[in-house]
Structure formats: structure tokens, C-alpha cells
Amino acid sequence: xxxxxxxxxxxEELNLFQDWTERYEYIIGLGKKLPPMDQSLQTEDHLIKGCxxxxxxxxxLVDGKMHYLADSDSLITKGxxxxxxxxxxxxxxxxVISTELTFIEKTGLKEHLAPTRANALTLMAAQMRKCALxxx
Numbered sequence: 001x002x003x004x005x006x007x008x009x010x011x012e013e014l015n016l017f018q019d020w021t022e023r024y025e026y027i028i029g030l031g032k033k034l035p036p037m038d039q040s041l042q043t044e045d046h047l048i049k050g051c052x053x054x055x056x057x058x059x060x061l062v063d064g065k066m067h068y069l070a071d072s073d074s075l076i077t078k079g080x081x082x083x084x085x086x087x088x089x090x091x092x093x094x095x096v097i098s099t100e101l102t103f104i105e106k107t108g109l110k111e112h113l114a115p116t117r118a119n120a121l122t123l124m125a126a127q128m129r130k131c132a133l134x135x136x
Contacts, residue, residue, distance in 0.1 A: 002095070002099075003087055003088065003091055003095055003096070003099040003101075004099065004102075006086065006087045007087055007101070007102055007106075009104040010083065010086065010087065010103055010107075011103060011106055011107060013026070014026065014107055017030065020112050022091065023107075023112075024079075024113070027076065027079035027080065027082070027083065028075045028076060028078075028079045029079070030079050030080065030082040030083065030086065031072070031075060031076075031077075031078030031079030031080070031081070031082040032075075032078075032079075032112060033082070034071065034078065034081075034082050034085065036071075037056060037058065037069045037070060037071035038069075041056060041057075041058045041069065042054075042056045042071060046058055048120075049123070049125045050119065050120075050126065051072075051077065051119075051120040051123055051124075052074075052077075052113050052116040052117060052120065053074035053077040053120070054058075054071065054072060054073045054074075055071075055072045055074050055077055055078075055081055055120065055124065056070060056071050056072070057069070057070045057081070057124075057127055057128065057131065058070070059128070059131035059132070059135060060085065060124055060133035060135070061093060061115045061132075061136070064090065064092055064093075065090050065091060065092060066088060066090070066091055066092070066093055066096050066128075066131070066132050066135065067089060068084070068085045068088060068131070069085075069088050070084075070085050076117065077117065077120060080109075080117070080120065080121060080124065081124055083103070084101075084124050084128055087101070087103065087126055088132075091134040093133070093135050093136035094127060094132075094136060096128060096132035097129055097132050097133055097136070101125050104121050104122075104125070105110060109121065
């Protein structure tokens with residue numbers, strides 16, 4: 001699936017929920033399903049700077065595709081980074097760099113988060129793009 005198709009799929013899933021409490025539970029559940037990130041990667045140089053919670057991100061380019069590992073010390077933040085991993089993992093570095101991440105606005109997630117958490121979404125997207133740029 002392309003990044004756009006993955007974003008559309010995520011939006012369809014989130015639209016199944018009637019209210020934001022259910023959506024948050026779903027997002028937290030996605031975070032709990034993230035593959036474990038080895039503690040040796042949970043270092044200062046893997047931290048996404050500026051996030052209220054600690055968020056670690058590791059990226060590698062394997063066979064022309066980006067692969068991300070992520071974790072956070074906060075359940076909701078871990079769910080938020082899981083959204084990005086789900087959409088961007090396995091995509092080419094060029095696609096990660098060039099495709100607009102419209103799901104952030106379309107879900108309404110930013111409006112339902114505290115300003116510091118909403119800012120984390122922007123920082124996560126920027127860091128994942130930066131990793132793709134460095135890998136390409």
C-alpha cells in the first residue's frame with residue numbers, strides 16, 4: 001500500500017468510533033502493538049527533541065525501504081508514534097520525504113490534544129522525514 005492508501009485506511013478505521021474516548025483507546029492500543037524497541041536504542045541520540053514525553057525513534061534503510069522502531073514512556077504518545085510507523089514503515093525514503101501526511105489534519109487529532117502533545121505530532125513527522133532524508 002502507498003502512504004496515501006495507508007492514511008485513508010487509518011481514517012476509515014478511526015471513523016468507526018463514535019467519540020474521542022474510543023479513538024484514544026484505539027490509538028493507545030496501536031502503541032501497545034508496536035514491536036519492542038531494544039533498550040540499547042533508547043538513548044539521547046534517538047530521542048525526538050521537543051516532545052513533552054520521551055519518544056525514541058530509530059530508522060534504517062533496508063532494501064530501499066525505510067524501517068522505523070519507536071517507543072515512548074507515555075501510552076498516548078506511544079500510540080501517536082505508532083500511527084506514523086504504521087503509515088511510513090516499509091516505504092521508500094523518497095516517498096516518506098515527499099508525501100504529505102494529511103491524516104494528522106483529517107483525523108482532527110491535533111484539535112483534541114493538549115498543545116504540547118499536538119506539537120509532538122509535528123515533531124514526529126519531521127524527525128521521520130529527517131531520518132529518511134539522511135538515509136537516502
